[in-house]
Amino acid sequence: MDTVTEIKNRADIVELISQYTPLSRSGKTLKGLCPFHSEKHGSFFVYPDNQTWHCFGACATGGDIFSFIMKKEGLTFGEALERLAEKYGIQLPSRYQPTPEHDRLDDLFRLNAAAAQYFHDLLLTSPAADKARAYLDKRGVNAGSIADFQLGYALPEWQALKDHLNQAGYPDDMLLEAGLLGRADTGRLYDRFRDQVIIPIADVRGRITGFGARVLNDSQPKYLNSPETPLFSKSATLFGINLAASAIRQADTAIIVEGYLDVIISHQYGFKNTVASMGTAITEKQIGILKKLSRQLVLALDADVAGEEAMTRCVPFENLLESEIKVAVAPAGQDPDDVIRHDSVDWTNLIALAGPLVDFVFNHAAIGFDLRTAAGKSGLAEKLLPVVAGIKDPVRRGHYLAELAGRVGATTADLQYSLNRLKQPPAPHRLEPGAPATVAPPPALASPIEDYFLALLLKHPELKPQCKAVKPEYFESVENREIYAACLASDDLAVIRQRLDAAIRDGFDRLLGAPAPDNRLAERLSECALRLEEKHLKATAIKIKDVLNAEIDKGSSAEILKFQEQGLALDSRLAELFKRKEDRHRGPGR
Known part of the structure; x- marks a missing residue:
């Protein structure tokens, strides 16, 4: 478990923020005067369930425990990491000397990500995947779920995946270790998954640890999982x-x-x-x-x-x-x-x-x-x-x-x-x-859409002009916010990596090693930007609703009106965003 995650799991955001501003219970949340700007009526809310905060006043932003201490104390991410690690008694490891075992696991995660993307692209584009698409349609799985779960398809050939990943620079020993290949009695290597619907299996951070597969005929067993590997334990x-x-x-x-x-x-x-x-x-x-x-x-x-x-x-x-x-x-x-x-x-x-x-x-x-x-x-x-x-x-x-x-x-x-x-x-x-x-x-x-957006941007910095509307607060992950800011500041990957705190470089390397498409780049990035904005607006709208319910219970008419206006503004922005999405999907001249 990385240090950032350990701090988030051990920290109590309510206890930390209460040191800067008094908080009182307001429904499911806690409310107080914003510690970042002067105000008479509290518009600052803390959400204990997901360990986040949000200011609905002049700040109009929010984040987690890291973003709070960075904003309040004027710290860099690395400085905030050191401050919070010291506060919660967490030893910061030396990330400048990673162990060979750590590097090997990272390589396996990158390999699995490459395999998942390959399978997913086949499901979306290969004529051979017609029966897989028909099966998912029959089971009621829509396009959104296919994307969210990154479902894929494995070709019936014996070495299609092996050849693809070998060409991408992944050797056979890694494919065997990850459970993607099997070895016949003759010594011949073969793809473990063939002519099946592929279901990537991820850990809580969104890193792919293994795969499940569903046959498309009457053979048994119907489902096949990855074997036990250094990453996957059933x-x-x-x-x-x-x-x-x-x-x-x-x-x-x-x-x-x-x-x-x-x-x-x-x-x-x-x-x-x-x-x-x-x-x-x-x-x-x-x-x-x-x-x-x-x-x-x-x-x-x-x-x-x-x-x-x-x-x-x-x-x-x-x-x-x-x-x-x-x-x-x-x-x-x-x-x-x-x-x-x-x-x-x-x-x-x-x-x-x-x-x-x-x-x-x-x-x-x-x-x-x-x-x-x-x-x-x-x-x-x-x-x-x-x-x-x-x-x-x-x-x-x-x-x-x-x-x-x-x-x-x-x-x-x-x-x-x-x-x-x-x-x-x-x-x-x-x-x-x-x-x-x-x-x-x-x-x-981890957020798949955040990771996909950043992977595109890292590999294709020429797309940066399209990112003007993407704000840092659209990224739920503080690590991804830092990577995004570094991306906007430079096109040189070595410079970007050097600017990042050592605790974030593993995430940066993972994004850099993730497979990225080489066609329709501008369209893909634009779609990601819309989805990031939509996700952010919907999450904020839910928070506004919770706040309104709490204020209605208190009968504070002035506060109710203020939050109702913010809710209407969010609805308007969402409506505009949906129209932009519809216009994109409709295409020109339709």
């Missing part, structure tokens, strides 16, 4: 986490589904706080990742035997979360994406009505026993007593012990005796304060 991976983390924080709930398409369709229909467990088995590492974002989990695995058994195995994770896990069950024979595409309201209701996991386990277990017989009652008690024993909270344990007693016609005292004889299974490891984490906190989110 048990420590959650598909969609890079696109879902922000929504999970905002909703304070994570929905866990089973399949790639379940996640893609969920996001497409607005359920962006959804991730997949990479199969039916949910692991402690995956739960540890989600715990950093929210303690509220809803399991929505497929309504089959494997899915139900997987949910049963999740009961011990409630102790790790210190929270009750919920279960949403789709109708028999339907996967989550089936329900959502049929009627998303039905899925909304299923999630809203999700019941406690242990209730689900009790009801599911009871189906297998005839409770009219002594053997059935004894069997159910034998199966469920270990589940009850594993519940750490004494109140909940007592509740379910009584529930089981009622179902099998025994007294609580009788079952308590049996419970005491059980050796309680070890609960998933719980970290004590100050203990080293076994699961690294999720790093700051």
Whole structure:
């Protein structure tokens, strides 16, 4: 985990900003007088859920903990990094002497990014990908989801990817290490993925760690994943986490589904706080990742035997979360994406009505026993007593012990005796304060559109005149803001890299190593600029809405009017932006 991410995870933006201006609760946010300009009525808001701030007054800008301390103290990014690292007791590593292992991992990330772009371009442009496009269309996957998840297609040839990446400068040993190639018994190398829909798998920072693939015929298995590699570990991976983390924080709930398409369709229909467990088995590492974002989990695995058994195995994770896990069950024979595409309201209701996991386990277990017989009652008690024993909270344990007693016609005292004889299974490891984490906190989110825009700009500085309307605040990532500013100041890549703080150079190198198209450059950059502006305006509009709701509750008419005017101005800018997008898509003379 890089130092910037570690600081963001450890810092408390409310605590920091409160040292400069008093803050008071205002709905979901905190409000105060802006520390950057003089004002009588507070227009400065702090958002604890995503650790950001925004001034709706004269500043009309916002950012994260780094941008705040830089603006308030007049520091460079490097100086702010040192200040915050010292404040939160984080040792700054020497980034000027990267280890060979670090360099090798970076090379593998760049390789995966190049492979993903190759697959994606094939899906969009290759005639051979017609059946892949037809499959995605049949499954209801639209163009926006194809772009957001960078879906692709692998040609049926045995060495198409190998030849492409070799020509791009990536040797066979790297392709083998990344799991992109296989080796036959004869020693011949071949593309692992062939004639399949390709689904890139990213970590929480948006770096591609591996790939999933879906066959386009009736062969088995239907899905194939990358093998275990230095970057990819199935048990420590959650598909969609890079696109879902922000929504999970905002909703304070994570929905866990089973399949790639379940996640893609969920996001497409607005359920962006959804991730997949990479199969039916949910692991402690995956739960540890989600715990950093929210303690509220809803399991929505497929309504089959494997899915139900997987949910049963999740009961011990409630102790790790210190929270009750919920279960949403789709109708028999339907996967989550089936329900959502049929009627998303039905899925909304299923999630809203999700019941406690242990209730689900009790009801599911009871189906297998005839409770009219002594053997059935004894069997159910034998199966469920270990589940009850594993519940750490004494109140909940007592509740379910009584529930089981009622179902099998025994007294609580009788079952308590049996419970005491059980050796309680070890609960998933719980970290004590100050203990080293076994699961690294999720790093700051990367934005694919920000990265794509910057990669284009770095490789084609002649496009800079088109960037006049792109403001630094359009970039959510403070690292990307710094890279963007350096790009505007120079065309020389060596000079740009030298101007960046050492903590950002890894990100700069990653962008520079990412594949970039060589056609329709101006059009692509212009489209990215519009999407960046749209993303920024929509995020600001949501913040304005939250502020308005808080002010309406307080009945402050003057403040309400001010924020209503800002909301109308944002709506006007969004309408203008949508018109520009429509004009671009319509094209000349149409």
